[in-house]
Amino acid sequence: xxxxxxxxxxxxxxxxxxxxxxxxxxxxxxxxxxxxxxxxxxxxxxxxxxxxxxxxxxxxxxxxxxxxxxxxxxxxxxxxxxxxxxxxxxxxxxxxxxxxxxxxxxxxxxxxxxxxxxxxxxxxxxxxxxxxxxxxxxxxxxxxxxxxxxxxxxxxxxxxxxxxxxxxxxxxxxxxxxxxxxxxxxxxxxxxxxxxxxxxxxxxxxxxxxxxxxxxxxxxxxxxxxxxxxxxxxxxxxxxxxxxxxxxxxxxxxxxxxxxxxxxxxxxxxxxxxxxxxxxxxxxxxxxxxxxxxxxxx
Amino acid sequence: xxxxxxxxxxxxxxxxxxxxxxxxxxxxxxxxxxxxxxxxxxxxxxxxxxxxxxxxxxxxxxxxxxxxxxxxxxxxxxxxxxxxxxxxxxxxxxxxxxxxxxxxxxxxxxxxxxxxxxxxxxxxxxxxxxxxxxxxxxxxxxxxxxxxxxxxxxxxxxxxxxxxxxxxxxxxxxxxxxxxxxxxxxxxxxxxxxxxxxxxxxxxxxxxxxxxxxxxxxxxxxxxxxxxxxxxxxxxxxxxxxxxxxxxxxxxxxxxxxxxxxxx
Ligand SMILES: Nc1ncnc2c1ncn2[C@@H]1O[C@H](COP(=O)(O)OP(=O)(O)O)[C@@H](O)[C@H]1O
Ligand SMILES: [Mg+2]
Numbered sequence: 001x002x003x004x005x006x007x008x009x010x011x012x013x014x015x016x017x018x019x020x021x022x023x024x025x026x027x028x029x030x031x032x033x034x035x036x037x038x039x040x041x042x043x044x045x046x047x048x049x050x051x052x053x054x055x056x057x058x059x060x061x062x063x064x065x066x067x068x069x070x071x072x073x074x075x076x077x078x079x080x081x082x083x084x085x086x087x088x089x090x091x092x093x094x095x096x097x098x099x100x101x102x103x104x105x106x107x108x109x110x111x112x113x114x115x116x117x118x119x120x121x122x123x124x125x126x127x128x129x130x131x132x133x134x135x136x137x138x139x140x141x142x143x144x145x146x147x148x149x150x151x152x153x154x155x156x157x158x159x160x161x162x163x164x165x166x167x168x169x170x171x172x173x174x175x176x177x178x179x180x181x182x183x184x185x186x187x188x189x190x191x192x193x194x195x196x197x198x199x200x201x202x203x204x205x206x207x208x209x210x211x212x213x214x215x216x217x218x219x220x221x222x223x224x225x226x227x228x229x230x231x232x233x234x235x236x237x238x239x240x241x242x243x244x245x246x247x248x249x250x251x252x253x254x255x256x257x258x259x260x261x262x263x264x265x266x267x268x269x270x271x272x273x274x275x276x277x278x279x280x281x282x283x284x285x286x287x288x289x290x291x292x293x294x295x296x297x298x
Numbered sequence: 299x300x301x302x303x304x305x306x307x308x309x310x311x312x313x314x315x316x317x318x319x320x321x322x323x324x325x326x327x328x329x330x331x332x333x334x335x336x337x338x339x340x341x342x343x344x345x346x347x348x349x350x351x352x353x354x355x356x357x358x359x360x361x362x363x364x365x366x367x368x369x370x371x372x373x374x375x376x377x378x379x380x381x382x383x384x385x386x387x388x389x390x391x392x393x394x395x396x397x398x399x400x401x402x403x404x405x406x407x408x409x410x411x412x413x414x415x416x417x418x419x420x421x422x423x424x425x426x427x428x429x430x431x432x433x434x435x436x437x438x439x440x441x442x443x444x445x446x447x448x449x450x451x452x453x454x455x456x457x458x459x460x461x462x463x464x465x466x467x468x469x470x471x472x473x474x475x476x477x478x479x480x481x482x483x484x485x486x487x488x489x490x491x492x493x494x495x496x497x498x499x500x501x502x503x504x505x506x507x508x509x510x511x512x513x514x515x516x517x518x519x520x521x522x523x524x525x526x527x528x529x530x531x532x533x534x535x536x537x538x539x540x541x542x543x544x545x546x547x548x549x550x551x552x553x554x555x556x557x558x559x560x561x562x
Contacts, residue, residue, distance in 0.1 A: 195381060195383060195385035196385070196387065198353075198355055198373075198379065198381065198385065199381075199385050199387070201354075201355055201372075201373040202353065202355075202373045202374065202375060202377070202378060202379055202453075203375060203398070203399055203402045203403070203453075204373070204374055204375065204402065205402065209402075213387075213398065214387070217387070217389040218387075218389075220389075292389075
């Protein structure tokens with residue numbers, strides 16, 4: 001045994017070293033050619049079309065709004081008028097006279113808080129409704145009615161209840177984003193295959209183990225669909241809610257700019273709102289595809 | 299009266315709203331320790347229902363199941379099931395699927411290292427140790443079924459329940475797995491109850507074949523002893539008179555006396 005191991009050791013060593021050195025030298029330049037160039041081509045294929053479309057749209061906008069009597073500023077004017085805001089998003093002159101970074105971060109904090117609460121409560125309620133027929137019969141009609149209430153309709157009521165803008169805005173985010181989370185979670189739980197339940201039963205998993213090991217991974221694709229719709233709705237609602245409650249926040253920034261007829265600032269703010277909404281959506285989608293890898297395929 | 303596993307006057311009636319269907323009527327069967335029993339019958343006669351009652355996944359309407367003289371009416375790892383469609387959790391690797399069972403069953407009695415060794419031991423038993431880090435979606439149907447068997451064996455069940463374990467596999471893979479199961483049974487001496495609708499499979503693997511009549515209200519029609527010495531070799535059996543006689547008996551039962559009526 002040991003003898004054969006000894007004799008085979010050096011033989012395999014030499015063969016591996018000679019086998020690794022030669023191809024490496026040969027492959028180095030070709031790898032660059034075969035991987036990097038297609039990658040660059042791929043990037044170009046993704047970047048060039050939107051760049052062209054954006055350039056054309058900006059040009060059309062510029063031409064349309066340059067004419068006498070145009071009500072909206074052309075992009076060149078937007079840029080010059082908001083140059084200070086773009087280059088210095090961090091200034092703070094007290095009150096609501098702050099850089100865009102502070103407005104956006106205030107809005108994001110409200111969304112983060114309201115959305116986080118909605119995630120926890122939504123998954124919990126969705127699990128209850130998905131798992132218990134009785135809870136579904138009792139709660140589903142209520143959910144179906146309440147979810148059609150527009151986000152802003154909740155604001156006066158929550159102002160009356162909380163007596164303050166901050167918690168009211170957070171509540172509006174919460175109540176807006178919770179419905180798709182509840183409904184999608186419930187569907188996911190109800191769609192757990194009987195096979196998985198049987199496996200859990202044979203193994204005698206207790207309810208906590210069943211929740212963590214079977215329910216959540218099995219329903220994860222559905223839950224994340226709800227979470228993704230929820231984050232989108234949250235961001236939609238925050239701008240509207242902040243317009244009404246005032247204070248620091250991108251919503252009130254827009255409203256304030258309108259009151260001061262700073263149309264260029266509104267356009268800049270809309271641009272940021274769009275970008276951040278997009279990034280939030282991509283973050284949740286990224287987490288979803290990371291967490292649910294392997295679940296979809298069966 | 300001291301059979302290892304006893305199915306005692308079990309009946310099952312499903313009721314959906316006002317309509318009631320009697321699927322099983324008065325099934326009584328005793329299985330000895332270490333015995334390999336197959337249940338054969340036409341599709342829809344209630345084989346899975348019977349197996350699920352033994353597993354505790356479906357409650358019996360009448361009668362009950364006794365294991366070592368104690369009534370069992372809820373599922374547990376002492377009656378491990380290999381399901382027809384493997385039922386592996388797709389988000390766990392092959393290893394983790396088996397480890398989940400091992401961790402649950404031996405949480406108090408084995409250390410971490412022992413549980414790891416036991417998981418690998420059972421994967422190696424079904425020759426799946428090499429695929430431990432693959433997900434179920436990345437291995438073939440036959441391999442998934444092997445992992446399902448490893449998971450069931452890893453629970454050290456008193457009774458191993460197999461519900462058409464090879465039904466969804468091609469003929470070649472199926473033969474391989476049948477051989478593996480025979481070897482494992484020889485080695486571990488488990489008590490096995492297997493459902494099948496394949497006559498050759500039943501004769502090849504079983505000590506006894508339980509033939510069920512067609513539903514509704516299916517009963518045990520006949521029980522056949524397969525007096526073939528073990529270990530059995532597929533090729534040698536092809537011309538064995540006992541094998542051929544057993545095969546003939548089951549075929550006669552299924553296709554002459556209890557022909558499958560589509561509009562049942
Ligand atoms: N949960 C259920 N509710 C109502 N009927 C059922 C249920 N499960 C099975 N059955 C009926 O019981 C009969 C036997 O089913 P099954 O045990 O799966 O048959 P087999 O496994 O022999 O093919 C079938 O007619 C099926 O429709
Ligand atoms: Mg069946």
